[in-house]
Amino acid sequence: MRFSTLLSTLAVVATGASAANVRSADSSIAASLTAANFYGSPIPPWEPGHHPGWYYGKGPAPSGIAAVLSGLLCDILDLLPFCLHCPKPPHPPPPHKPPPPPEFSQTFSNLTCASQDDSFQTFGLVDTIADCSAMCDTVSGCTFFNTYHDVNGKGGSPLLTCSLFSKCLTASSADNCGGQSQPDGSIDFITNSDGFCKKKPTA
Secondary structure, X not given: OOHHHHHHHHHHHHHOOOOOOOOHHHHHHHHXXXXXXXXXXXXXXXXXXXXXXXEEOOOOOOOOOOOEOOHHHHHHHHOOOOEOOOOOOOOOOOOOOOOOOOOEEEEEEEEOOEEOOOOEEEEEEEOOHHHHHHHHOOOOOOOEEEEEEEEOOOOOOOOEEEEEEOOOOOHXXXXXXXXXXXXXXXXXXXXXXXXXXXXXXXX
């Protein structure tokens, strides 16, 4: 049995969806979101030919990204412990109790270069820093995340790049400063690069 067929079968059983609703495309996307494939982004963002592996947020799906982490795809991924998972909404704090302290400490902010390191795990696009933090919470071994605007076209984009790493990094790792030629003739550049180290790696 092909892996995508197995995924479709599992999704039908676990979610109660009809076979017609479990698209083979969703199964194929889920099968590509493994650690061995850097969760859909095998080329890191500082290398030529890189492409975000996924999108997590509330906005419309970015053009060219198949793995939009919502809906049925999340249901399929929940069945597969070795794949990327969609973040779960945080539990609200009990009444009259302060929220817990943040799990991350900021190691740098507002740089014009992004982190690059051999501990790279994956990267995608998010709407907010909080969304990237939530993604780090879903990836085993994630210890550090870097958010930034990669301005890689004349039109720009409001989305943040979210890169995840298994080692805590500092500003000294931020030496990916863009400068790559884009299809529209522009040169990409990086703004608003922020780094956050997790106090305890994701299990």
